[in-house]
Amino acid sequence: MSIAASRPRERRRGRGKVVREAVSAAPFVLPSLALFSLFVFYPLVRSIWLGFHATDPFGRREVWVGIEQYRDVLTSSDFRYSLFVTGQFALYTVIGSTAIGLYLALLVHRRLPGILLFRTVYTSTVASSVAVSSVMWLLLLNPGVGVLNYLIGKGGLPTANWLTDPKWALVAIAMTTVWMNVGLATIVILAGLQNIPEQLYESARVDGARPWDQLLHVTLPALSPTLLFVSVVGVIFAFESFGQIDILTKGGPLNSTTVIVYSIYREAFLHYNVGLASAQAVVLFVIVLLLTGVQFLAAQRWVFYR
Numbered sequence: 001m002s003i004a005a006s007r008p009r010e011r012r013r014g015r016g017k018v019v020r021e022a023v024s025a026a027p028f029v030l031p032s033l034a035l036f037s038l039f040v041f042y043p044l045v046r047s048i049w050l051g052f053h054a055t056d057p058f059g060r061r062e063v064w065v066g067i068e069q070y071r072d073v074l075t076s077s078d079f080r081y082s083l084f085v086t087g088q089f090a091l092y093t094v095i096g097s098t099a100i101g102l103y104l105a106l107l108v109h110r111r112l113p114g115i116l117l118f119r120t121v122y123t124s125t126v127a128s129s130v131a132v133s134s135v136m137w138l139l140l141l142n143p144g145v146g147v148l149n150y151l152i153g154k155g156g157l158p159t160a161n162w163l164t165d166p167k168w169a170l171v172a173i174a175m176t177t178v179w180m181n182v183g184l185a186t187i188v189i190l191a192g193l194q195n196i197p198e199q200l201y202e203s204a205r206v207d208g209a210r211p212w213d214q215l216l217h218v219t220l221p222a223l224s225p226t227l228l229f230v231s232v233v234g235v236i237f238a239f240e241s242f243g244q245i246d247i248l249t250k251g252g253p254l255n256s257t258t259v260i261v262y263s264i265y266r267e268a269f270l271h272y273n274v275g276l277a278s279a280q281a282v283v284l285f286v287i288v289l290l291l292t293g294v295q296f297l298a299a300q301r302w303v304f305y306r
Helices: 003-051 068-075 077-108 115-122 130-140 147-154 169-194 198-206 211-239 243-248 260-270 274-299
Strands: 053-055 062-064
Touching: 003 053, 003 274, 053 274, 068 274, 077 115, 077 169, 077 211, 077 260, 077 274, 115 169, 130 147, 130 169, 130 243, 169 211, 169 243, 198 211, 211 274, 243 260, 260 274
Parallel strands: none
Antiparallel strands: 053 062
8 A cells, every 4th residue: 555545544543533532531621611611701701792782770781882882991091090000909919929928938948847837827828718808907907906007106107097098098908918818929939949959059059159149040040930920820819809909998098999890890780880891891801811921921031941
């Protein structure tokens, strides 16, 4: 048999193998695909569809308006302001949780007696719900009986109305969010530290590298994929934050903590403008998608994969 005649048979065998593998994998993939379709894909498609429709105050009667609502969102000064607030909030929380998580991970990575207890303490915030954490910080930030103002006053520094002063409200929300996220950041960075080969540190010590040099030239480059993951997840968490803002400030004072998600909630459930809220949600999805892509593109210069 010639080579040319055998090629179609090989192609048919290859296609048959692909079909058999797909049939074998289907029972394992279909349940997850069904859940994603129900809770992710359908809501996304539905939001895009509602963004092209104006709805009545009950969210039932849909009137086609095309891209008018998307245009309103992109040209709205309120939406641009909420985007600015969200960007500030993401900057505070991502930098804060990543830096503190890195410090705590380096601290508990040492082989010391009783270090497992400290690991548990430092990472325990990952098990706290948004509601519990927000109520706890509501008490800590209370201007009259809060512990934070008490400690600041003991140090001779001026106290602040953390949740009622527009200058400090977003900072207070960011502190709460950093406390909530630092446990996850610590766990992930600690896992990255434990995967760095000890031979790299031994080679650095042989070359005369001091601890600070080892941190800059061994630890941080080896941790760069982990830090990228923490930063990407942190940005996503920041752009979808809602619970702590609703409990602590409800978007105030003077809209100083009105992030995009809270603006969507207010449009949909307080103003009953479901179409406009859906358009905002779609725009938010695109923004997060673009930011994630930019982070991965920028990371090509400083992330090192082994």
